[in-house]
Amino acid sequence: MASSTLKVKCSECPIRHRAVCARCDDDELDMLEGMKTYRSFRAGEAILWRGENLLFVASVVSGVATLSKTLEDGRTQMVGLLLPSDFIGRPGRKEIDFDVTAATDVTLCCFQRAPFEKMVDETPHVSQRLMELALDELDAARDWMLLLGRKTAREKVATFIEMLVRRSDTNVTFSFPLTLSLPLTRNQVANYIGLTFETVSRQLSALKQEQVIDFNDRRHLEILDLAALTIATGDKDADGFM
Amino acid sequence: MASSTLKVKCSECPIRHRAVCARCDDDELDMLEGMKTYRSFRAGEAILWRGENLLFVASVVSGVATLSKTLEDGRTQMVGLLLPSDFIGRPGRKEIDFDVTAATDVTLCCFQRAPFEKMVDETPHVSQRLMELALDELDAARDWMLLLGRKTAREKVATFIEMLVRRSDTNVTFSFPLTLSLPLTRNQVANYIGLTFETVSRQLSALKQEQVIDFNDRRHLEILDLAALTIATGDKDADGFM
DNA sequence: CGCCGGTTTGACATACTTCAAGAGAAGTGG
């Protein structure tokens, strides 16, 4: 299944300040340090199957993973995109109702479920942070419901790209033209935003032709006109209010 | 705004065993008893506006409320349906990003945010239950993403009705033909499942003609053939597997 | 080099929306 990888010390961990351990003090971090193991998955590998007994919970350290649901005739819908610092697993639950798959090569910081749950019960810093993460995911899911239910193809694609910009770390520098790595194929994007890959491709081409974005490499995007992109999402008024 | 209503003792409360207080012992219940107030809203009234400062959190005691998001051009998407025992408000957050509206007459059991949060911090029974409720909502949101992104109009309508059957209390008796009160207008249903109200109406008529459901009153549905309804959701195989 | 998965683009099909008209219910005021 997964290969294991060299562990990084928590204090030097790139996701230290955002992951489930964000609020932990040094003692608590030591406890986690003792419990954790790293696991790596290659792009395309399954991390967890729907219905599988959850033996571990984990934080994404690096890479991108997807959560997806599939109907028996093969239609699939992504229901979440996990970036570094996102959490896999749910306190108090033994199963998940979707598949978790590595979209790129992924490294996870894993904890055995039982000891982790014990720690959750005893350390408010962890349980509070877990609650925050769950609520963040809930907010994201609801934003996505609006996108899936009511947005046009163009708005969906623009919103997806804008979300990537917002969530990727690279944008702290904010140097234009902003370059973005696209961790998903057209088909995966389509499954995320409820379209076919052909429609995704057409909308991307349209945005490219309008010089809102640019791309040659299929795995990267350049944002040429962030304002235009934002307008294309349909979220805000033309004047940027909201 | 809201009128207040006669309080029911927690021990006799109809949602006692499912709401945020589900796991509380007698002492904890006494604390909540002292903090709570009831508030009632008429059908159609706003309970909370998006962005409003959250002064109270609450459990739905009776009635149905909706959570919805609206784009500036008026397109709206419901992102949640609150039935009795469901919780309004989020631990550690002062705002919400959607409107909460009474779909029917609604009675809430309200707590001031500040004292409630204090209690959450001090009583694991409450914070654990809150986490469960949040994760339940997250699961529901993700199921709905699959519906919004990938299901046909027919499947959407069937899934919506089946969800109502599952979530309403009436079905504990399970006497056929099962009668269901429909707390939403066609338009609200449409906003929940990402369609127009005309399409909802057409799909309901089709299911009626096929004798899967029946209705005369616009506020009630009869389920004539639950198996056929389930098949129409697209969720399970024809033989009921999954 | 030649395959192969991912992508682009075109032509056509269709599920759902939009527009429109009319029929019920439900509320309101005389």
Added chain:
DNA sequence: CCACTTCTCTTGAAGTATGTCAAACCGGCG
């Protein structure tokens, strides 16, 4: 209690955004 208005709902006809099918391209990799 009955007009009158106002919603909601139903049903039809026509329009359109997106899906489906198909062909060709492109870049990576054995």
